Amino acid sequence: MTDKNVNQNEKAKTVNVVAQKTDDRPVVLKVEHVAKYFRLPTEQATGLKMAFLNWTRGIKGYTEQHVLRDINFEVKQGDFFGIVGRNGSGKSTLLKIISGIYMPEKGKVSVKGKLVPFIELGVGFNPELTGRENVYLNGALLGFSHDEIDAMYDDIVEFAELGEFMDQKLKNYSSGMQVRLAFSVAIKAQGDILVLDEVLAVGDEAFQRKCDNFFSEIRKDPTKTVILVTHSMDSVKKYCNKAILIKDGEIIVSGNKNDVADRYTLENLKREGKESADDDQKNAEEDQYPTGLNATVPLLAVRPSKEPVCTMKEGFSFEVEYDYRGDKDFYLACSLNDIRRGGVPFGDSFDLYQPGHHTVRFHVPMDIFNNGEFRIIASLHEYENGRDDPEHVRMVAFTNEDFACDFSMRDPKGTDNFALLNKMRFGYEIVDKDLASRQQPITTE
Template sequence: MKNIAAKQALPNHVALRVSHVSKDFQLPTERVSSLKGALFNIVRHKKSGFTTQHVLKDVSFEIEKGDFFGIVGKNGSGKSTLLKIISQIYTPNKGSVQVNGKLVPFIELGVGFNPELTGRENVYLNGAMLGFTKTEIDDMYDDIVDFAELGDFMEQKLKNYSSGMQVRLAFSVAIKSQGDILVLDEVLAVGDEAFQKKCQDYFFQAKREKKTIILVTHSMADVRRFCNKAMLIQDGIVKKFGSPNEVADAYSSSFLEQEGKQLEKENEAIRLEVGDGVRMTDVVTTADGEKNHQLDINQDFSLVFSFKCDRDIEDAVLSFSLIDSQGRLSLSMASSLDGKDRVFTTGEHRMTFDIENIFASSDYRVDVAIASGETTLFRQIGIYQFQIKNALRFNESMTHPRVSMTLQ
């Protein structure tokens, strides 16, 4: 691998060191299918046939021996590319990777296997590709077959295996190969329930025995359950490095930010309707005096309705409902005004409901209506949307909150 500086020997307690690794890919933007086209581009000094995709950008971190290390990130963030560089499948454009011991990767199903060979032959083939001698594979063979539960099928060609059988064999080779570092990419996302349970049992055992494992996953539950350290990759850079809970929370928050932007667009796209002598001009949720459509769990908030009356409205009532993402009614309230305040005078008004937030995490829509006595003057379903963020590691309950109201 290419280095940006001379390597220093790894300390004994360090299993793997990634130093300033960057990786680019050249993506074609146009297809040249003839010699004439290629020559024409040369004559024109045209170099725009490719664009550069920067997949990893100056990534550095260390994994110590005995770490169960989680790597998380959205699709396209660079996780799999990083694993392939660590596994020496790809070469970085810049930087270096140092490994203290033998590294065994389980990255993609089928890598290192030949469908025309038997299960037994594939075990020896894959073991040889991982750097083990025939004698070493002989010593591991029975354990591999026992874990995969494929003793009756080892003399059949791999092409006759089901996908689940292939996963079991490949995973068994990886974990029973007695390497120093095991690299796993989304292994718990494949296989049947029994296989996944077997993987989890192995992970618990490996954690107890302080084996060094690198796990790439989209499951924050697995990160919290198995890992002692974790890292979040976002757009090719290390966004967060630390405890599993901190990294899992940062990963979840990255999705909330994206959801928040989408929610804001959807609210902006809602057309406020006009009623009989009254029209709604704005609806917002606020927290701590600021507009906020993404509320933390237990964060009290205000729901503010701005509306304009073209005439005085006698015996006036504004009512609203909050509906969660499952279509369940979470709260229904109506303004309770006495005497002269029951008149919405001509002009602009703002009615604020201060709400104690004891709702469960969910997306909520707001339905609103304005009436004069028994006559409905205005009604709009889904006039506004907001979100109460996931509680992450906390239990939730949902009861009726305290609500106070003011009219201006």
């Protein structure tokens, strides 16, 4: 058996072990064949006689707006699950069905554990009451006793940073202050499943950092499950481990968070472009291709040139195979992603001049990095008005998880470290030498 086959077998074993561990987690939320529609009136009956006549003529007097169609997914304990989609796609309606606010016309939702929705922050707040009184009021609505609110009151005020305003009426608060107070109360709810609707963007920059720390801690807790509806693809990539994309009431992408986020970006770019009568047919045709690909770019894949393991000295070589069938000037963008630590340490773009089916080869120097696992993804972009106008471009394709390139660096000099950059190649030194003396500290008896 060759070394390549051995490596592939070991990789397959690792994947199977990880998958088995993932499958062992209990399912805490299951959505099965959920459908929802609303009735929109089209005929107004002025009385019983008109209503009877409309009924005899077969006039319903309303049309059915189908918001969700046959939605199916499941969330396991410990997941940070993202739900994304454009305005009007049905994601907020889905969240309200999950939270028990709406009942579906078809299907069912199964929840295991206590579910706490953060859908409308500040619902139940009374503007004529003080901030202090609203804390107790909202806490009671969340199920806390008076003694429990007493115990957490100081923490709520400290988190909201509103200590000097708590005895003022809520109507005198700014909108940002009200949201901060509502959020600070809401996060005290002790739930197994947290349902969040665009609450990651509350408050000012400093308060958002506190929220970021809070959700980072939740993400580390294997007993907490989070369902997040957001328009921020940065949040999806940062927090979520799984996601779905809803379009026109249907799930069009499910699973890998990066695939979902990139497809959402692509959908937005489509809407920003020219609309035509053939859009529906074109979108239906593109759905026949793998996520990220379409009739214009039916092939875009990143592959290692050799074994997917490299050293600091040799670096890493890879190739990008593409098939571009458009008629515009275009370019290729590649980015290096740090799988273990997160983030994109490097990215660049390259103009291409040959449409059709081709392969481009690249080499990445790795001598400034520590050991780790990395992923290279690619996307193909068109110049809307030619290369002379680099400001107007649009992404037409991207590599999903199946067509990205994963590799590892293993080098004795690149000892595994929390930091990405290797201190032997990218170091710093103290300027004030006198403050860095290696003498023993002075002690007194």
